[in-house]
Amino acid sequence: MKKVKSGIRGVIIFLLCVIEVYPLFWMLTASFKQQSEWTEKPAYALNDGFYVENYIDAWTRGHMATFFKNSLICTVVALVFIVVFATTVGFAVTKMNWKWKKAVGRYFTMGIMVPVATALIPLFQIYSKMNLLNTRTCLIITYIAFGLSLSVFLVQGYLRSFPDDIMEAAVIDGCGIYRMMWHIVVPLMKNAIVTVLVLQFFFKWNDLLFSMTFISDSSLKTIQTGLLYFQDEFGGKNWGAIFASVSMSVLPMLVLYTILNRKVIEGMTAGAVKG
Amino acid sequence: MKRVLANKKAIALFVLPAFVIYTVFVMLPVVWSLYYSLYSGSPGLDWEFVGIDNYISLFSDKNFLRALTVNCKYIIVVTTGQVGLGLVLALMFKFWLKRCKTIIRTLVFFPVVLPTVAVGQLFSKIYEIQPNYGLLNSFLDSIGLSNLVQPWIGQESTALWALCVMDIWVAMGFYSVIYYGALLDIPDDVIEAAKIDGCSGWSLFRRILLPLLRPIVITCLVFSFSGTVKMFESALALTNGGPGGATKSLSMYMYDVSFTYNKVGYGSVIAIVIFLICVGGSMLINRFDVKE
């Protein structure tokens, strides 16, 4: 009886894994398909051959090399700032003593609710007045500004369960606020920081709307723009090449995630979102 | 310690830079769009002050009301689905899984990594009916349920639900990982003690686990809720709002109004509605939070 039960459980878990992993596998097969295969055979069919042309197309026509570099620069710079700001702001509004800390904390988290598309025209005008349009700077600033809310929210959640006595001990040892922050708080928050990093990395890496609105110079465009090279004016799309470029753009994320995986899960575990 | 934590200089240094960036680049545009909402047309095109006309026309706009209904249904189903199924998965990991925990936890996280375009295309191929049956229809066909074969995303009766399934699938792994973390924090002896007291299965979950998980459930709800209110990209990728307007959300309608109809003023009003729903809903959810 017990054996049957655990057998069933095994099957369910196995099915789950299949459901979760299948898309990646499917994407790979799709990226090797010729255009006509999409209509000739069901989409779940394996690719007929390895139509590597798609990858070549994606790399050359989609300007992968340039876009990849741009995405990397914008994302990494934005992430550094997000992490620094999120930790300091998060710490200040949860652990430090000042009059407006609750209000400011709420003010920061309110940004989660802002629908992005409304901000486009005003933002564009702001950047235009500041002469920042069409630069990496404006993209990075946007990424930072729109990444702050969620990150502060996550850090706040984590810090709420952060033991006060550790800080107390540090102060008794003669630590000032900055040393305490750097030597005590940050190391203990490593997990939360990694969580913020990974989540924000996904969001920024997949951004298309901001980069398309603010950047017009094709040598500064980001990776998701590459996908545009494979659709035409009348709605026709070269799916093989699209999936080839998606596969290539997903790769760094998977690598990053697998490396950081333990930390991410521990980060979330360790109360990144504890109420 | 109090003195150290009340260091005014440090507070200013910690908060101000982020505060300025956030205010200028997130909040200012929001306030700006409040001002836009009093105008007709789009800046540079038919831009005229109309006062609160835009707000008034909101109530008689059938398309807006329809998008609101669609969006509300979506919020209810997807938020419950993501948060609920995430919890179920986490419980399975905790109590059923003996081996390969790390690998499986890594795997369930994968869908979050994929760009929405790819997920949308994947699901539209799964639901496909023409020119070939997709995965779902082939499956139904092969087990003899050919009368259930239908254009899942091509008809009003099923399109929204098909979209919900996709979005739940994308995020449930993410939530399960969060819950799983919280479950690990619950000491084993608490569970053992409960088991000795005769609690098992459902009652163990209801009496012991759920109260302990409550704060995290609420956080997840807020998180998922604010995401679903802004429903946009996934619907765009899977159905493009169709068929008819069956999957057109508030955000999509706002985008159409602002940029296709060139009525940025009116679009701003819709954005404000979205924002208010978000704030209101989150406050409601937070009321269930027990204050320690």
Next chain:
Amino acid sequence: MKRKALAALLAGIMAASMLAGCGSNKEASSGSDTKTENTDTAGSTDDVDFSGEDPQLEKKIKILTIWAEDNDNGIILNKICEDYKNNVNPNFDWEYEMVSSDNLQQKIATLTASNDLPDIFAYEAGAPLKKLIDADKLVNISEELEKIGVMDKLDESAVTLMKGLSGTDDLYDLPLGLNVEGFWYNKALFEQAGCEVPATWDEFEEVLEKLSAAGIQPITTGGADKWPATRLINAYAVRTMGNDVMTKTANGELDYTDEGLVAAADKISEWAEKGYFGEGVTTVDTGTADTMLTTGKAAILYTGSWYTQVLTDESQNPAGEDGIGFFNIPVADESVSSATSYSMNCGNILALDKSKYDEGTAWFLKYFCENIGNVAMEELGSIKGYTYDVSVDDMDPYTKLVLDELDKATEGFAWWEAKMDSETSKVAQDNVQTLLNGDMTGEEYMQSIQDVYDMNSK
């Protein structure tokens, strides 16, 4: 030579709409500051003599389009810029940007809002362009080309078509295509079912029935992208009610709920109900529909001459060089709409920002108009709406076919939403899916269009 006749006829058809359009030209409503700025710069080319040598002015222009640099019109535009720089003006430079066609309107709206439109940009003809014309944002192309002396380089039928679409006396955009639309069919499937190419609408319906009876899906359309489906309603509406039917409705001379139009909408809904489109037509996207015809999954497809891109690509067209044929929309009544009237369009057009326009742009424009016809013919073997004097020897049969059809055309008519404002057009497109699914009758569909029209024309 037939082009001339075609142009004259088009002019007649579109005349009514132009009158309607002129009235609103003056009261541009944009901010007053932008207006003064516009009028100042627009006059700057007045005293320039364009007949002489290019003065090689220092100039950098920005071009915003929806075509990749190595695709379709992108190739041509970049080639022209490159040639101009290399052969004529070494002080010239250009910046080429591409956005997705789905986001073109958003990008232009954002740029308009901060008064920062690029020198040259791709846009949609018809109502969207009209908005910019009314706001006094665009260069009056007719005037400028007249001054520069290259008006004759534009194909007259393209000019008439485009003036008609924006409903103005003058031209405010440059064509980047001259397409005919119609039905493409899979020859092997026609043979298999024993069908002939239909000449009349009744024959057409017989063909559909015959194909269906032979177990072949008679027709496919990209219902997911919506516009291919409304083109079918347009086809029937025009053939039964005349080439100018949609212009009349846009001008308010005819209601969208007119029985003839309701009948056209019902026709499509009837085909869907009979299963002519197969199952779940609203989930089929254009790309899929395109290849369904070439792979023999369906026998007929309505689309435009840009389809040759698919047909000449071996990986997308297993039917081969002679596998696919073309026929114009079959006629219902020759006296209402003739067999030589085609559905035509100029694709996405190019417009020039008024405030940035100056002598440097004008010289480039001159070179552009003089050479683009030939470049397009040489590079892509396609007509873009400009005169050309090169001939291509090894033209592939499909491109040849399109050129032949273009030559046959004596009259043209626009597509279903061409004259609708963007909101009406959106409703017409969204609801066509509901119509195809049978959740809406033809009457309800037309009523929904009429409702938005009424609301916006108040």
